[in-house]
Amino acid sequence: MMFWIIFFAVLAFLAAGYFFSILPATSRRQECLKFAEWNYAHRGLWNAAEGVPENSLPAFARAAEQGYAIELDIQITKDGRIVVFHDDTMKRMCGNEGKISDYTYEELQQFHLGDSTEKIPLLREVLQTVDGRVPLLIEIKMPGLSTAVCAGFQKEMEGYTGMFCMESFNSLALRWCRRHMPQTLRGQLSGRFSKDDKVHLILRIMARHLMLNFIGKPDFIAYDHRYADCPAS
Numbered sequence: 001m002m003f004w005i006i007f008f009a010v011l012a013f014l015a016a017g018y019f020f021s022i023l024p025a026t027s028r029r030q031e032c033l034k035f036a037e038w039n040y041a042h043r044g045l046w047n048a049a050e051g052v053p054e055n056s057l058p059a060f061a062r063a064a065e066q067g068y069a070i071e072l073d074i075q076i077t078k079d080g081r082i083v084v085f086h087d088d089t090m091k092r093m094c095g096n097e098g099k100i101s102d103y104t105y106e107e108l109q110q111f112h113l114g115d116s117t118e119k120i121p122l123l124r125e126v127l128q129t130v131d132g133r134v135p136l137l138i139e140i141k142m143p144g145l146s147t148a149v150c151a152g153f154q155k156e157m158e159g160y161t162g163m164f165c166m167e168s169f170n171s172l173a174l175r176w177c178r179r180h181m182p183q184t185l186r187g188q189l190s191g192r193f194s195k196d197d198k199v200h201l202i203l204r205i206m207a208r209h210l211m212l213n214f215i216g217k218p219d220f221i222a223y224d225h226r227y228a229d230c231p232a233s
Contacts, residue, residue, distance in 0.1 A: 031185055032220045035135055035165060038069035043086060053093070053113035055084045057121050060129050069135040074123050076149040081105040082123040082156050088143070094120075123156045132162030139189065140168040150176040157181075167222055174216020188218035 044059025045052075045068055052058045055072060063070045073086040078101055090096050094111040100120075108120050123138075130136065142149050150173055157164065166177055167187030174186045213221075 028185060028219045032165075034163070035069070035137065035185075038135055040071050040137065041068040042071050044070060044072065048114055048116070051116045051118075053116045053118055055086055055121070056113055056116070056118040057125060057129050058118065060121075060126050064130045064133040067134065069137065070130065071137040071139065072126065073139045073141055074149065074153060075100040075141045076152055077101065077103060077105045077108065079104040079106075080148065080152060082149065082152040083108065083120050084123055084126050085120050086141075088141075123153070127156065127160050127162070130162060132160070134162075136162065136164040137187075138164060138166050140166055140170070140173045142168055142170040142173045145172065147172065147176045149173075150180070153177075154181055157184075165219075167220075171213070171215040174218055178216055185219045186216055187220045187222050188213055188216060189222050 041059070041063035043054035044056060045063035045066060046054040046056065046059035048054075052062065060070055060072070072084050074082050075085050077083055081104075083100060083105065085093070085100050087093060089099055090111065093113050096111060100108070105122070112119060138153070140149055140153060153166070154177075165185035165187060166173075166181075167189050168174060169189045171188065174188060177184055177186055
């Protein structure tokens with residue numbers, strides 16, 4: 001009898017610990033709901049056939065002009081500049097090898113986005129283009145442990161009066177923003193990862209099941225829409 005009491009007590013403790021670890025913050029729910037009132041242009045309002053590639057200044061300008069909130073992605077260059085670019089590598093959009101972090105900003109200026117004449121923009125340029133007209137949902141691309149991109153993000157957002165929030169797959173980015181940018185809304189990205197995502201098995205499991213939420217204490221969770229019926233499972 002005592003064995004079963006201890007057994008179920010342990011199960012209850014583990015279950016409580018799990019739910020505590022994945023529980024997002026709830027105190028700023030109303031602020032989060034303001035972002036839900038908008039339609040979003042993913043990587044800007046782009047159209048490659050018209051020479052307006054994703055994550056380009058014209059794409060962001062068109063979105064702001066037509067009243068769409070904007071989702072965009074930021075990364076850090078070799079020389080510490082914060083640029084707007086989505087992919088892990090430059091192959092698809094620029095046709096060359098390597099990552100954003102392999103190049104300085106000046107070196108990146110020799111490449112074009114797709115078949116257009118547009119170049120990879122600085123986050124600073126995007127902020128000037130949007131000028132607070134619509135909300136920004138900014139994903140921080142942080143593949144490792146270095147939080148340099150977060151520090152750069154903070155510096156670029158200083159003085160920006162427009163509506164914005166951040167999100168990231170990396171819970172360490174949320175933790176950094178929780179400590180250094182506490183007023184900024186934080187979103188934890190997640191989904192069903194596979195081996196092809198090249199994420200370490202343990203991290204893949206923890207991220208998929210939202211077990212790192214206690215680190216960044218997100219204000220909202222953005223789960224891959226393909227698995228909307230089974231978050232954290």
